[in-house]
Amino acid sequence: MARNWCDFRLVLLVAAAAFIYIQMRLFATQSEYADRLAAAVESESHCTSQTRLLIDQISMQQGRIVSLEDEKKVRHLECSQLKALVRELEKKGLERTVDKLQVPVAAVVVMACNRADYLERTIESILKYQQPVAPKFPLFISQDGADERVKHKALSYNQLNYMQHLDFGLVRTERPGEIIAYYKIASHYKWALDELFYKHNFTRVIILEDDMEIAPDFFDYFEAAADLLDTDKTIMAVSSWNDNGQKQFVHDPKTLYRSDFFPGLGWMLTKSTWNELSPKWPKAYWDDWLRLKDNRGGRQFVRPEVCRTYNFGEVGSSMGQFFKQYLEPIKLNDVHVDWKSMDLSYLTEENYVRHFANVVSNAKPVRGVDVVLKAYNIDGDVRIQYKDQFDFEQIARQFGIFEEWKDGIPRTAYKGVVVFRYQTARRIFLVGPDSLRLLGIEHS
Numbered sequence: 001m002a003r004n005w006c007d008f009r010l011v012l013l014v015a016a017a018a019f020i021y022i023q024m025r026l027f028a029t030q031s032e033y034a035d036r037l038a039a040a041v042e043s044e045s046h047c048t049s050q051t052r053l054l055i056d057q058i059s060m061q062q063g064r065i066v067s068l069e070d071e072k073k074v075r076h077l078e079c080s081q082l083k084a085l086v087r088e089l090e091k092k093g094l095e096r097t098v099d100k101l102q103v104p105v106a107a108v109v110v111m112a113c114n115r116a117d118y119l120e121r122t123i124e125s126i127l128k129y130q131q132p133v134a135p136k137f138p139l140f141i142s143q144d145g146a147d148e149r150v151k152h153k154a155l156s157y158n159q160l161n162y163m164q165h166l167d168f169g170l171v172r173t174e175r176p177g178e179i180i181a182y183y184k185i186a187s188h189y190k191w192a193l194d195e196l197f198y199k200h201n202f203t204r205v206i207i208l209e210d211d212m213e214i215a216p217d218f219f220d221y222f223e224a225a226a227d228l229l230d231t232d233k234t235i236m237a238v239s240s241w242n243d244n245g246q247k248q249f250v251h252d253p254k255t256l257y258r259s260d261f262f263p264g265l266g267w268m269l270t271k272s273t274w275n276e277l278s279p280k281w282p283k284a285y286w287d288d289w290l291r292l293k294d295n296r297g298g299r300q301f302v303r304p305e306v307c308r309t310y311n312f313g314e315v316g317s318s319m320g321q322f323f324k325q326y327l328e329p330i331k332l333n334d335v336h337v338d339w340k341s342m343d344l345s346y347l348t349e350e351n352y353v354r355h356f357a358n359v360v361s362n363a364k365p366v367r368g369v370d371v372v373l374k375a376y377n378i379d380g381d382v383r384i385q386y387k388d389q390f391d392f393e394q395i396a397r398q399f400g401i402f403e404e405w406k407d408g409i410p411r412t413a414y415k416g417v418v419v420f421r422y423q424t425a426r427r428i429f430l431v432g433p434d435s436l437r438l439l440g441i442e443h444s
Contacts, residue, residue: 102135105223106204106268107196109140109163110212111188116149118211118313125213127159133219134159137206140196144188165191174283182284190281197271197278204229206268211313214240214266215333218308222268224339225302229270234349236273236299240266240308243411244401246329249420253333254342255305257419258352261409262290262301266309291406300414302347305421306333326402357439360417363429372398381427388433392418395430415439 108126112119119141130137139160143150146166154162171183189207196205206222208214215221218240225238241263242250264287269277282289289295310332314323346355363381366374375382386392392410393403401420402411410418416432417439436442 104138104202105136105219105226106206107140107200107202108137108206108208109142109192109196110208110210111142111144111185111192112150112154112210113144113184113188114147114150115210115313115315116147116153118315119150119153121312122208122210122212123154123157123160126208127157129214129216129218131159133223136223137219140192142188142192142195144184163192163195167191178284186282186284186286189286190278193274194278197274203271204268205274206266208266208309209311209313211311212266213310213312213332215308215310217333217337217339218266220337220339221304221308224342224344225268228302228344228347229268232348234299235347236296236301237262237267237269238302239263239268240304242303242305242307243326244418244420245305245307245331246326246400247331248329248423249401250306250331251421251425253304253306253335253337256344256347257303257305257412257414258300258347258356259303259412259414260296260300261406261411261413262287262296263303263412264290265311267301288406291409293407293409300349303412304333306331308333353439356414356417357441359427360429360431360436360439361441363427371395375422375426375428379426381429382422383429383431385431386433392430392432399428 108130110119110122110126123141126139130139140163141154141160142163142165143154144165144167146164151162151164154160165188167184167187171180173180173183193205193207196202204226221240222238229235229238235258239262243261243263244250277290277295280295307330310330311327314328345351359381360383363383364378365383365385366378367385368374371384375384384395386395389405389408389410392405396403396410396418399420399422401418404411410416410430412418412420413432415438416435418430420428422428
């Protein structure tokens with residue numbers, strides 16, 4: 001019995017040991033599983049955290065991409081704007097370069113002295129039409145003397161160039177009682193033209209005075225005439241003035257004439273002509289000097305029927321000579337003429353004689369007394385013969401045109417013929433004793 005109890009206790013002991021071992025193994029397995037589970041949970045948490053971080057990074061990158069896309073669009077727009085600006089600046093720079101490289105048609109010089117109010121009126125008239133063509137016609141003011149008001153007025157404009165002629169030397173007239181101003185004017189003209197042709201090297205110069213207004217087509221007219229002046233050496237200068245340009249004596253703003261009489265009052269000459277004139281320029285009365293046959297050398301001047309300048313200078317060195325009768329009533333052209341499309345070849349020497357002879361020969365001759373009344377009663381052009389200077393003056397006085405002659409030539413005449421309109425489009429030709437022969441229509 002005791003043996004059996006001992007065996008039983010041994011079995012129980014073995015069973016208890018087995019149980020304990022099994023429990024320990026189970027506990028170890030559970031602990032290992034718990035550790036693995038904890039590690040898995042931790043790994044899952046870490047994975048979740050990394051996933052969230054990655055999602056956040058992706059979101060940030062997407063936002064950055066959107067931002068970069070927007071920035072790209074802004075940069076593209078700015079680049080387009082900058083390119084357009086560069087193109088515009090290059091265009092403007094090129095235009096300025098072209099303007100600088102553009103050869104001027106002629107320098108325009110206003111001869112001034114001591115009439116500041118007159119000068120202002122003249123400058124304002126010129127700038128009204130000169131600004132669009134300024135590179136072609138650079139503007140100069142040349143002042144003779146030291147009048148501060150004139151200098152201040154000229155320098156107040158930044159669209160022009162200022163020159164000053166100072167000559168305080170004693171002026172000695174050649175004849176007693178002569179007006180010193182005419183000597184000073186001649187000296188000033190020579191100095192100014194020498195400056196423009198030799199110092200500034202212009203090929204042509206247009207001379208105005210400080211008591212003139214210009215017509216709207218003033219610059220177009222001179223630009224069209226420049227080629228004619230260059231190619232036809234029988235033309236000494238081109239003028240914008242007609243001595244018989246009063247309202248009642250003009251009609252057609254497109255008509256131009258050749259004349260043996262120097263008109264002055266707004267005229268253009270070339271450097272080659274000045275090369276000839278400068279060395280022998282007179283001490284005084286330069287305009288009458290240019291009207292001498294010896295100085296003209298058989299050449300003529302081109303002038304318009306309707307004036308492109310208006311002289312308002314009642315007060316000046318000429319002391320208002322002829323102003324009320326001849327200058328104040330002048331018609332200044334006020335209509336547009338497309339000079340660029342005009343064919344001026346009829347004004348060349350070989351063509352003009354034939355052209356002018358044709359219109360003179362077609363005019364109806366009028367003779368005897370009361371020529372004004374007879375001309376008035378004729379619809380077409382009229383031709384009136386005069387015998388000599390005295391006879392011309394008598395007829396001119398009846399019509400009211402200029403009677404004056406210089407060196408055997410009436411004002412505006414071409415080969416002794418003076419032409420003007422009379423109240424309508426009718427032309428009156430006052431024909432000299434040799435005019436028809438000189439025009440080749442002696443037996444007309």
